[in-house]
């Protein structure tokens with residue numbers, strides 16, 4: 001980072017076109033599981049979904065996985081552990097993403 005770089009320039013851009021792209025929709029659909037998007041964004045997403053069969057399918061699959069995860073008993077989820085190599089790969093990927 002040089003002296004002219006500001007913290008704002010380091011932030012990832014979250015700009016979404018008027019009609020989100022499929023790439024935007026992937027992120028937006030995932031975010032929609034955890035919180036409500038503003039009404040205008042929901043409308044823009046709905047317009048995309050009218051025309052994009054693949055994103056409709058992806059959003060439907062995400063919702064199904066979310067419901068399936070929530071319906072699992074806590075005992076099942078608490079007993080699940082990732083192998084150490086898998087955890088290390090995830091940690092490394094997150095570390096790289098954070099840079």
Ligand SMILES: [Zn+2]
Nearest residue numbers: 022025052055
């Ligand atoms: Zn799409």
